[in-house]
Amino acid sequence: MASSKPPTILEKIYAQRQLDVDVAKATPGTRPDELKEYLSMNLAPKLIALVPRLKRNPSTSTSNPSLSLMAEIKRASPSKGEIAMTVNPAKQALIYARSGASVISVLTEPTWFKGSLLDMRLVRQAVDELGENRPAILRKEFIFEEYQIDEARLFGADTVLLIVAMLKQEQLERLYAHSVSLGMEPLVEVNNAAEMQRALDLGSKVIGVNNRNLHDFNVDMGTTSRLVDMVRERDVILCALSGISGPQDVKTYQEQAVNAVLVGEALMRAKDTAVFIRELLAWPEA
Template identity: 80%
Template sequence: MSAPTILEKIYTQRQKDVEVAKATPGTKPEDIQTYLDMGLAPTQISLVPRLKSNPSIDTAEPSISLMAEIKRASPSKGEIAMSTNPAKQALIYALAGASVISVLTEPTWFKGSLLDMRLVRQAVDKLPNRPAILRKEFIFDEYQIAEARLHGADTVLLIVAMLTEELLTSLYAYSVSLGMEPLVEVNNAAEMARALGLGAKVIGVNNRNLHNFDVDMGTTSRLVDMVREKNVLLCALSGISGPQDVKVYKGQGVNAVLVGEALMRAADTTVFIRDLLNWPHNG
């Protein structure tokens, strides 16, 4: 038997983590459902319209939108920015014009947590036209989606590569039933066909292969034609490090880019974002 891929290792660990959470008094599935029934989840905003809005939409040369990620570490890069405060970072992203703030909540490899996401949400909650909050996670159970909703997510990530057809369909439907249009992640044409078959409105092409973590910036470019003329917002995920990457994708009709590591390492995050997306440097 071949050795497990990075994705398989993460999936196995997350299954154990979720079993522990489900068995813990206060976070059992029935507890989460009770909290939701009591209306304890914060109000949501809709992902699709928020993703279409960014600081350049009223200018002569509107750019694509930014999904800004909070990521302390990763399996491929190890520690990236361990001392970053997620709430503070989120506020910088929001004020710089991010449409979405993606928060890694996986603890073992990415050093994230649900608390990070909740505090990110609280940090931007009072802003006019706040960014949508994405729970960036390895989701395989409705429990994780309910948890995300309770802790303030507006959307969740569903990774086609790690889900059976049946599970992908049911998780997509459950997420939508909670008012959360998911970001559906694909890495090749077969996965894109599955995402389109779901009726996904927001599809992210991961330039990083989650089995070996190799990055190929052409992955998004090769799949663009599959969504042309369709009512789909296409996002390029992973590996984006400079304005040239954004320019190429914009020319191909991509609607948004998700940027994590480059933002976490930037000396001046606000300046980096505005240069990356060619946004006006004012206010």
């Protein structure tokens, strides 16, 4: 008998994205074989490596280095609704880049987050003027097929998000391997100890702990703190994702040896984004 339990938010998003991807794959110009051919023609933009870029920020040359910043372009979300619907992603990305962000995360999911691949391509084009100093570009998406990773590479991403909670282990391993084969070390997202172990078994070099449970979208800022010990003494960059809103959050995670924070809503709502970033991370003035 089928379960009468209603789908979680993550399950709803996953189901919709499967429909969206089926449409894209059937559309002339974006069929899977066409994306493969574009990649084989070396039409994808030049990559930068995620791991070394995450280890560099405006404070790394000082005596008291801070965490690195993954700054997010986020118009809306399932939990908060509209956040910044009139944002210009390219302009916002330049503010993030010039303020010292190591990574710019771009949500490309259209239904709940109001994002697109075009947003990501324009973000990438905007920061290209910074050359080797530009931030890495993350495709923040609900990825379940190699096709979406090919899309990400062609549209200018340096890395993609793989969410352990929505992937079977075989899927996770296959998608991780495909991303790495294209030169993109993925950000692997976890929410509990079991998922963290799966990410470690995978050999992930960059692991993000989402303080927001994607099934019910509740936030628990202690989620990252509880999982820190699992990566201690390992060659893993640990990132805290979701819920970070002020300097105290960053200070707490820094004391726990977290390496980076991903911040979206607070940056999108900030009156002066550059000042907010500097105060959030306790970075020196540029």
